[in-house]
Amino acid sequence: MAGPNDNTITDESLFSDEFLRQLIAVGEVDLLVGIPSLNNANTIGHVVQAVHLGFAKYFPRDRTVLLNADGGSKDGTEEAVTSVSLGDPHRMLAPQLLRTMHRVTTRYRGAAGRGNALRTILAAAELLRAKACAIISPDLLSIRPEWIDNLLRPVYKEQYDLVTPLYRRQKFDGLLISNLVYPLMRAAYGLRVREPLAGDFAFSGKLASYLLERGISPEDASPYGVGIWVVTKAIRGGLRLGQSFLGPRIRASKDSTQDVVSMIRGVVGDLFRCLEAEESLWLDASGSQPVASFGFSYDVILEPVRVNRKRLIQMFRNGVTELQDILKTILGEETFGSVREMADPSRERLHFPDELWVKTVYDFASAFHRSVLNREHMMQALIPIFRGRVASFTLERHSADDNELEAAIEDLCLAYERLKPYWIERWNLSR
Template identity: 30%
Template sequence: MAELDSIAAEARERVESIGAADLLIGLPACASGESLETVASGLRSAFPKTVLVYPPAAIPGVNRNGDESAPDARVQLLPYPFVPVERRDGRVQPDDLRSVFLIGQKLGTRSCAVLNSDIDSSTPAALRALLEPVLNQGFDLAVPYYARRKFDGLINSAAVYPLTRALYGKRVHYPMAQDLACSARLVGWCLQPASSRPVPLSWMTVNAVCAGLQVCQVSLGLAPPPKDTADLSAVLASVLGSLFQDLDRNVMFWQRSRGSQAVRTFGQLEAAPEESPAVDVRKMIDAFHLGCRDLMEIWAAVLSPATLMELRKLAKIPPDQFRLPDDVWVRLVYDFALGYRQRVMNRDHLLRAMTPAYLAWVASFALEVQDAGPRQVEARLERLCLAFEAQKPYLVSRWRWPDRFNP
């Protein structure tokens, strides 16, 4: 059981006064009293004794003693000092997750959910959909499965999904979940005693899979727009850095994992709108050429000679024929994961240097699927995922014998 002194001091008295609850829902991105009421009214009739945890600075004047308008007092309110908005990077913060889990464990909840997306009229239905598999179907983690337009979420499509699928063996299409529902069992696993090694909470999907717990995905329509994506290099370094950081901790799991299996999906995946933002392929290819000119020394410190040679060849291809082969891209991602582990240079600097190569992948993908329909796009991305799985022995060999295996 979580100790009360692990919870922020300003919330302890309120937690003690609530005493016990069935559900705890963290709303770190909640920005108004209207948003809070949208969630409360949508859950009031569905779940008994729910606690909503929200940032008080964003909602001054909300009654901190709960929702007195509800005659059965099913919804209780709990102000909590979440990570301030100015320190967020658009992703759910591990400190926020840990706070929600600590409070949920203290209150003895059956499930904890966290919603990091903006709140609108569809939010209560999405929360109910995420909670249903955890509360009534025996799952330990439910994450969204979004409909995707052709050029949406390309960091996820290019690296995050295929890499986590190949490493951990589960086909969770959006493993970097911003909204999620967790069972008490998963919460307890994440809050292991202080004497053991703390469990990082950046990748809850990875945590659940490595713990041998049950993971599912829930269709929730079109993905919300990304936040704070102006600095692509910073986003790429943040996302891949946190993913690569977990590899050492989970090495015994992912080196034994073979192939991949589908996870259960609840709901019908909606068709995404056909229109998709235009992609400036020429600008991306120019950025790749600039990287080949200015970053070759950094790339040479991390990439295998064969991968480096393929990038040099790619730089000479005319723009209309520009294609980055899957096996080259996969080995490049694996090489950067190894370089991150070996600390060949400052880690943030290393991952930012990957940006031109990532833009080369995006340009190649955009040219290849520019006239493709949704099914062809999905088939193309499935081939990429299979390439990550097929090339996994390359990563394992270089991880185990970095000096002996360098093709």
């Protein structure tokens, strides 16, 4: 039977000779931070600085390496990484360095994407026998050296295997996560991982080997699937999960994350695929358990995300009217009737109840599993309904504060857990 380290030789084929030479020069390390990048020259320098200062301030006696896995940037990202100067550690309130801080940059093999970047970082972590590793986004404006401590310490010192972040978000930011991804994964796997898409996270050497052993398929390697895949595999492996408070997450790039259509197609499609692949893990599970949280949680006043509700409601109503035939195939009879009734333009106010939203999501997940229609089409059919849900959710919580908003999300999660038998029943319907 193959052990976790048996993959090391194979994984070396991921490395160029030059990269391998650099890794050999670094030798064994305690901590590794990987930064996947693609045309992030403008922001990556700031992230590299924050990571090194984090190493210097919180892990001055440990062997560390920063690894930039680049997807073939054309804007000088690699040069930006190598040319970063840390300046005077004293001025940065960091102690004098006791060890050399290594910095390695490489172009990973294969197509540009988070999956291939992650694979390279995992393989390097295994080769260097890193005890704790983290992945950090290259376009973070809000990163601080404390993030490195908050993410790595629970893994390094407390023997956790995966630490996902807890962000302080703008009001109404991340509604797909709070209304679908988080509660659905929580109801399925029974663990309350608040940010399962995990843009920035830390993991143990043990988890790195475990993930390499399972391999990353092209589906897992999609921009959205990686985080979901890592969390799911960690749960599957029975590993220790924690989460750490990082504060606000502000990114420089507003690339595809602003495109609701591709976002839902990517995230929800990957999530449903993962649930299907791991159905034996969750079909019999019920309820949910909290996950250990670390770090000091503080409030930040952030400007709420502006939502054009009028437009959302109009798109929801038009969408449901136009897609009736498709929705009828996906949704249960009762659910479809309620959604259609809600989309009736003669109704003055839009109210999308939690239970109806949960049943809708469960119907979509089950229809996806049973392939009642082309899967890509099903994901697209969910978009108008999600818009309706967002419009209703934001309208009803227009003046809610952070605590009230969190309570509303908790109520929604409980509805997901309560209605899980409905999901199982729909999931197991014959094709």
